Amino acid sequence: MTNEQPEDLQDPIKIRRLIGLFGIVLLLLSQLLLASQPLDESFVFPRSTWITVVGLILFLSTLLIRPTLRLQKIAALPLFRDDVFWIFTAAAFSGLAAVGATLYQRNYIPVLSIWLMAGFCYLFTFARGVVSPEKIRAAIRDNRNELLTVTAIIALAVTLRFYRLGELPRVLDGDEGLIGLAAQSTVDGRLANPFALWENFGALYLQLINAAFRIFGESPFALRLPPAIGGALGAIALYLLARQIGGRKIALIAAILLAMSHTHIHFSRIVSVAYVHGAWLAPLELYFLYSGLEKRQSWRTALGGILLAFNFSIYLTAQVIVGLALVYMLIAFLFYRSWFKAALPAALAFWGGFIVMILPEALYISKHPEEFLNRLSQDGMFQSGWLTATMQSTGQSAVTILFERIVHAFLSLVFYPAIDFYGSPSSMLTVVSSVLFLVGLGIALYRVRQPAYLLLNGYFWGTTVAVGVFAVPPSADSYRMLMAFPAAVIMCAIGLDQILETWGIGWEKARNVYAFSTASVLIGLLILNVWIYYGDFAGQCRFGGNxxxxxxxxxxxxxxxxxxxxxxxxxxxxxxxxxxxxxxxxxxxxxxxxxxxxxxxxxxxxxxxxxxxxxxxxxxxxxxxxxxxxxxxxxxxxxxxxxxxxxxxx
CATH class of the missing domain: 3.40.50 (Rossmann fold)
Known part of the structure; x- marks a missing residue:
């Protein structure tokens, strides 16, 4: 008899890594607990020492595991699959971050790092073997001209948003001051927790503003730097979403329109309105969601879900996107069943990424629901009593008032001036842009049977209805409709493309005439939008309200x-x-x-x-x-x- 193991037994790496993960999680937990304890020299070992010992023993025990036939059979179980392990790792790290965020910490950077590592592990589950440096380099090489064009658009967006950023508008409004003071308070106290909320602003976003203070000083420029960056990112995000929906021509036109929009320029230059971040995060989330469903690539949808959870730590616009994604998938399941059935694994990856990454924020919200519902309580149509008061003063029914609110939100794009937090007599879209938008809206409705245009319609009408039904006063629609603005801009691009196609000078039939006509329209709109903001508004002392x-x-x-x-x-x-x-x-x-x-x-x-x-x-x-x-x-x-x-x- 011999005690030697068969030579063909494989190393039980799958079992060892799972046990090692438990050890690492316990070690991290013990250190988070240790960091949360006040200094006390009355005892030799801190209370969390036993967790440290158990975690260390578990991890070191992996060195003693030897290959056996029984372990090899156990390792073949679905529980030990690679994808299951990495998803479990992501969930464990996110849960650990959630626990760590509830404890007092002298520094929350370790908690934030663990949370970000959870996102990396979840994305790695689906991206390994699919995304590689070689494929990225090949994609860059194959799309070099397109990347150069997008870079030029980004340069335009950056120029229009960073020009004299700390000086124009020349004053700070009261809300900008409040946000600046709140950002300064994130060094310690409640807002040091990156998952805390203040007036529905995520503490993580406020901490990013405070980081700008540390680099550039406590100045209007530093205060307005994050929204300016977000505004520039909006052009990239919109290009990606528009390209997935309508192709390169539509994406190019839409990105240029957004980069030059006087409305988007203004709200990228003030910090009091955070909807501008929804104008780049939402398109990016929807791009990864739809492109993943369309291409059956789960890593894309997983990244979309991760970004959606991250959005909850920025501002409340993420709440609308959750509802939009749910309704879109429900409609796709009911009416595009064969298409959606093939994309079901990707859809599950989206919600898996969201659920895993939302754990710390969800735990905070469960303990502080009043902060999560803060804006809704103050400015909600139902919670604030506005609907009841309006019914009593006008004698109108609730249905009539709600319908009029939706119409008002829609018309704030093309008719009502952008007064609140702006002060411009112009509407969000100029006259020509409004015509392009209305044509594009009609085309989008006509093509609603296509999954891409179903998403575009859902994006626009979902956010428009949300603004109209759930938010007051009506005067605030002009900045709240920033949530729907990217979808409206894509419709503008679709409208321009369709008009030229109808006139017989479409891209396929007359490329030179198409390019000249499109360039003429865009240059004219650029001049007009720059004049509206920098000529008619910036030097006229209108910002601030009074x-x-x-x-x-x-x-x-x-x-x-x-x-x-x-x-x-x-x-x-x-x-x-x-x-x-x-x-x-x-x-x-x-x-x-x-x-x-x-x-x-x-x-x-x-x-x-x-x-x-x-x-x-x-x-x-x-x-x-x-x-x-x-x-x-x-x-x-x-x-x-x-x-x-x-x-x-x-």
């Missing part, structure tokens, strides 16, 4: 220049006073300012102190200065309006 909002920004900017050792007094009144807008605190770096509502005669400032007058009390300060000369006078102007006067005593 004069008191703009004054608060000027007040903060000036207070930052005053020596920190001296006091600042503001001659205030019920309209203009310190504390009305957070932009003052952000721009002044929380510089204390004393409101003085009484007569200036009862104020007894000392040498070196500064007195600031709001627009209504400038004359009073000027009279007082004549009686107390010798100091330094400064005036700040808001276009033709003297908005602030400051006097520093000698």
């Amino acid at each position: 004069l008191e909002s703009r004054f608060a920004s000027y007040l903060g900017t000036y207070a930052r220049t005053v020596e920190s050792e001296s006091n600042i007094y503001l001659l205030s009144n019920p309209i203009f006073f310190y504390g009305s807008h957070a932009s003052t605190d952000f721009l002044s770096q929380r510089r204390p300012i004393v409101n003085h509502a009484d007569s200036l005669d009862v104020l007894n400032p000392i040498s070196g102190e500064t007195i600031i007058a709001n627009p209504h009390r400038i004359a009073e300060l000027e009279s007082w200065v004549r009686l107390h000369p010798g100091g330094t006078v400064h005036y700040l102007y808001d276009c033709r309006t003297t908005i602030l006067m400051a006097y520093q005593l000698p």
